[in-house]
Amino acid sequence: MKVLTFSLSLRKDSYNKKLLVLATEAIKKNHSEVNVEHLDLLDYVMPAYDGDVEVTKGLPEAAQRFKEKLEGVEALIIASPEYNFSYPGHFKNTFDWISRFQPFPWSNKAVLLLSASMGLVGGNRGLWHLRVPFEYCNAFVYPGMFSLASAHQAFDEAGALLSAEQQKRLETMTLSFMEFSKNLKY
Amino acid sequence: MKVLTFSLSLRKDSYNKKLLVLATEAIKKNHSEVNVEHLDLLDYVMPAYDGDVEVTKGLPEAAQRFKEKLEGVEALIIASPEYNFSYPGHFKNTFDWISRFQPFPWSNKAVLLLSASMGLVGGNRGLWHLRVPFEYCNAFVYPGMFSLASAHQAFDEAGALLSAEQQKRLETMTLSFMEFSKNLKY
Amino acid sequence: MKVLTFSLSLRKDSYNKKLLVLATEAIKKNHSEVNVEHLDLLDYVMPAYDGDVEVTKGLPEAAQRFKEKLEGVEALIIASPEYNFSYPGHFKNTFDWISRFQPFPWSNKAVLLLSASMGLVGGNRGLWHLRVPFEYCNAFVYPGMFSLASAHQAFDEAGALLSAEQQKRLETMTLSFMEFSKNLKY
Amino acid sequence: MKVLTFSLSLRKDSYNKKLLVLATEAIKKNHSEVNVEHLDLLDYVMPAYDGDVEVTKGLPEAAQRFKEKLEGVEALIIASPEYNFSYPGHFKNTFDWISRFQPFPWSNKAVLLLSASMGLVGGNRGLWHLRVPFEYCNAFVYPGMFSLASAHQAFDEAGALLSAEQQKRLETMTLSFMEFSKNLKY
Numbered sequence: 001m002k003v004l005t006f007s008l009s010l011r012k013d014s015y016n017k018k019l020l021v022l023a024t025e026a027i028k029k030n031h032s033e034v035n036v037e038h039l040d041l042l043d044y045v046m047p048a049y050d051g052d053v054e055v056t057k058g059l060p061e062a063a064q065r066f067k068e069k070l071e072g073v074e075a076l077i078i079a080s081p082e083y084n085f086s087y088p089g090h091f092k093n094t095f096d097w098i099s100r101f102q103p104f105p106w107s108n109k110a111v112l113l114l115s116a117s118m119g120l121v122g123g124n125r126g127l128w129h130l131r132v133p134f135e136y137c138n139a140f141v142y143p144g145m146f147s148l149a150s151a152h153q154a155f156d157e158a159g160a161l162l163s164a165e166q167q168k169r170l171e172t173m174t175l176s177f178m179e180f181s182k183n184l185k186y
Numbered sequence: 187m188k189v190l191t192f193s194l195s196l197r198k199d200s201y202n203k204k205l206l207v208l209a210t211e212a213i214k215k216n217h218s219e220v221n222v223e224h225l226d227l228l229d230y231v232m233p234a235y236d237g238d239v240e241v242t243k244g245l246p247e248a249a250q251r252f253k254e255k256l257e258g259v260e261a262l263i264i265a266s267p268e269y270n271f272s273y274p275g276h277f278k279n280t281f282d283w284i285s286r287f288q289p290f291p292w293s294n295k296a297v298l299l300l301s302a303s304m305g306l307v308g309g310n311r312g313l314w315h316l317r318v319p320f321e322y323c324n325a326f327v328y329p330g331m332f333s334l335a336s337a338h339q340a341f342d343e344a345g346a347l348l349s350a351e352q353q354k355r356l357e358t359m360t361l362s363f364m365e366f367s368k369n370l371k372y
Numbered sequence: 373m374k375v376l377t378f379s380l381s382l383r384k385d386s387y388n389k390k391l392l393v394l395a396t397e398a399i400k401k402n403h404s405e406v407n408v409e410h411l412d413l414l415d416y417v418m419p420a421y422d423g424d425v426e427v428t429k430g431l432p433e434a435a436q437r438f439k440e441k442l443e444g445v446e447a448l449i450i451a452s453p454e455y456n457f458s459y460p461g462h463f464k465n466t467f468d469w470i471s472r473f474q475p476f477p478w479s480n481k482a483v484l485l486l487s488a489s490m491g492l493v494g495g496n497r498g499l500w501h502l503r504v505p506f507e508y509c510n511a512f513v514y515p516g517m518f519s520l521a522s523a524h525q526a527f528d529e530a531g532a533l534l535s536a537e538q539q540k541r542l543e544t545m546t547l548s549f550m551e552f553s554k555n556l557k558y
Numbered sequence: 559m560k561v562l563t564f565s566l567s568l569r570k571d572s573y574n575k576k577l578l579v580l581a582t583e584a585i586k587k588n589h590s591e592v593n594v595e596h597l598d599l600l601d602y603v604m605p606a607y608d609g610d611v612e613v614t615k616g617l618p619e620a621a622q623r624f625k626e627k628l629e630g631v632e633a634l635i636i637a638s639p640e641y642n643f644s645y646p647g648h649f650k651n652t653f654d655w656i657s658r659f660q661p662f663p664w665s666n667k668a669v670l671l672l673s674a675s676m677g678l679v680g681g682n683r684g685l686w687h688l689r690v691p692f693e694y695c696n697a698f699v700y701p702g703m704f705s706l707a708s709a710h711q712a713f714d715e716a717g718a719l720l721s722a723e724q725q726k727r728l729e730t731m732t733l734s735f736m737e738f739s740k741n742l743k744y
Contacts, residue, residue: 011610048599132683272504277461282462318497555743
C-alpha cells in the first residue's frame with residue numbers, strides 16, 4: 001500500500017509539516033508494509049489556471065508529474081493551514097489543474113485532513129472548505145479531522161506533541177484512517 | 187447487513203421518497219441478503235431542541251426510539267429536498283436531539299445522500315450542508331451524491347426514472363455505496 | 373427604526389440571550405430613538421415543515437404571527453449556539469415555514485449574528501451555515517460576527533463580559549451594525 | 559464613486575468577462591458620475607503564497623500594485639467560474655497575499671458576485687465559497703448573486719443576453735447593488 005503526504009503550508013518549518021511527520025511515524029511503527037512518501041509542493045509549481053493556456057500549451061509539466069505521483073497511491077494525508085477562513089488558494093490552483101485530467105486523479109483515494117494553526121480554532125474551517133473539491137472529485141475524505149490549535153506552543157523540541165492526549169488522538173486517528181484506506185471498496 | 191432509508195421531505199408523494207424506492211429496488215435485486223427498512227420521519231415527531239427540556243424531562247421518547255432504530259444499522263440512505271439553499275430544518279432538529287446520546291448514534295454509519303427537486307439544480311446545495319453534521323458525528327458520507335433536477339418531470343407512472351441514463355446512474359451509485367458500506371473498517 | 377432580537381438557544385439562562393441583552397444595552401445607550409424588541413422563539417412553536425400540511429391546513433398560526441412581527445422591522449440581531457457544526461435545526465424549521473410567504477419576510481432586513489458557546493471556537497461554524505438561508509432570502513447579513521468562546525466563564529454576575537476588550541468589541545460591532553442598518557439602500 | 563471589476567476566469571473570451579461588460583454598461587447608462595475600471599488578473603501574477611518568501615522577500619510587487627488599485631475603490635464586481643464546486647484557486651492565492659496587508663484592503667468594500675458557467679447550475683456553489691474569505695475580511699458581499707447557466711448559449715453576437723428576462727435581472731441587480739454601495743455606512 002502506498003500513502004502520499006503533503007503540506008499546504010509551504011514554509012520549511014511549518015507546523016503542518018510537523019503533524020505529517022507524526023502521522024508518518026505512527027504508520028511506520030504499526031504498518032511496516034506501507035510505503036509512505038512525502039511530497040513537497042514547492043517541487044510542483046504551476047501557473048494560474050487559464051483555459052487559454054490549457055488550449056494552447058496543454059497541462060503544465062508539473063501537473064503531469066503530480067498526476068503521475070498520484071498513480072498507484074491509495075491514500076493521501078494532507079495537512080493544511082487556514083487562510084482567510086478557507087483553504088490556501090495556491091493548492092486549489094494545483095488541484096484545479098490536476099482535475100483537468102480524466103478520470104480525476106483524485107478519484108477513489110482515501111484522504112485524511114490535518115490542520116495546525118496558531119489560533120484557537122486550529123484551522124478547522126479551512127478543512128471544511130477543502131473537503132468539497134475532493135469529495136466532488138470522488139475522493140473518500142475521512143470524517144475525522146485533526147485540528148491543532150495554538151500550534152506554536154504545541155510541539156516539544158523533538159517534534160512530538162507536548163500533550164500526550166493530543167499525540168494519542170493523532171495516532172489513533174491515523175491508524176483508524178489506515179484501516180479505512182486498506183479496506184476501501186466502492 | 188441492515189440499511190435504513192428515510193426521506194427529509196415529509197410529503198406522502200415526495201419525489202425524494204420515489205428515489206428511495208428506486209435505490210431500495212436496486213439493492214434488493216443485487217443483494218438479497220441485505221435487510222432494507224424504510225422509516226417515516228412522521229413517526230418520530232420531536233419538539234424543538236431545548237436544553238432546559240433536556241435537563242428537566244430528558245430526551246424525547248421519539249428520539250429514544252429513533253436511536254434504537256439506528257442500532258445495528260450499517261448504512262443509511264437519505265433523500266433530501268433543499269430548503270432555502272440548505273437542508274430541511276426539521277430533520278436537523280431531530281439530528282440535534284439524537285446527537286445528545288453518547289456515543290453518537292450516527293457514528294461509523296455509511297451514508298448515501300440523494301436529492302430530488304423541481305428546480306434545475308437538483309437540491310445539491312442542501313446536501314453539501316447536510317454532510318457537515320453527519321461527518322462531524324463520524325458518519326462516513328459517500329462522496330458521490332445523486333441529485334435529480336426537474337423531479338416533477340423525471341418519473342414515469344410506475345415510478346422509474348424516464349431517463350435510462352439517470353436510472354442507471356442511480357443504480358450504479360447505490361451498488362457502489364453498498365460495496366463501500368460492506369467493507370467499511372475504521 | 374425597529375430592531376428585533378432573538379436567541380436560537382431556547383434555554384432560559386442561555387449565554388446567547390445574555391449577548392443579546394448586551395447588544396440591546398449598547399443600542400439603547402446610543403440610539404434612544406431606536407425601538408428594540410426581544411422575541412422568544414418559545415412563543416412561536418411550529419410543527420415540522422410538511423408540504424402536505426401546507427396544502428391542507430395552510431401555514432401555521434405561529435408562522436403567521438412571526439411574519440407579522442417581522443413587518444416594519446429593519447434589523448435583526450440573532451444569537452445562535454452551534455449544534456453539530458451547524459445551526460440549530462429547530463430555527464431552520466421556523467425559517468423554512470416563514471420563507472413560504474411571498475415576498476420573503478426576511479428580504480432586505482439587516483442581520484447581525486452573534487454566537488456564544490462553551491467550547492473554544494465560539495460557535496463560529498454554525499454562523500457560517502446560518503448566513504446562507506438568510507442571504508438566499510435577500511437579507512443583508514453583516515460581515516462582522518461576534519463569537520464568544522468559553523461562554524460559561526465569560527460573564528460577570530451582572531451579565532457584562534468580564535473581558536473589557538470583548539465587551540468593547542461587541543458594543544463597537546453592534547453600533548457599526550446600527551449605522552449599516554440605518555443607511556441600508558438597495 | 560469608483561468601481562473595480564475583474565473576472566476570475568482568465569480566458570480572453572470568458573463568459574464571465576461578458577457578464578462584467580453588461581454590468582458595466584448598466585452602470586454607465588444610469589450613473590454617469592461613477593468611474594468603472596476593469597482589471598485583468600493576468601496583469602497581477604503572483605507566486606504561491608509562502609510564509610518563508612514573505613519573510614525573506616516581502617509581499618510580491620504584484621500584490622502591492624493590486625492593493626494600490628483597491629485604494630479609493632468603494633465597490634467590486636467580480637465574475638467567477640466554478641472550479642470543482644468551489645472558487646478558482648489562483649484568485650484565492652492572490653486574495654491570500656493581499657490579505658497580508660493590514661488593515662485588510664478588502665475591508666468595507668461592497669462586493670457583487672456574478673457567475674457564468676456552461677453547466678446547468680451556473681456556478682452558484684463556487685460563489686457561496688467565495689463569499690467566506692471576503693466576509694471574513696469585512697467586505698460587504700451583496701446577498702443577491704447572478705448565476706448564468708448554459709453560458710455558451712446565452713449571449714448574442716453583440717454580447718447581450720439572449721433572454722430579455724435575464725438581461726433585465728442582471729441590470730436590476732447591478733443597479734440595486736450600486737444603490738447599496740453608495741449608501742454603505744458602517
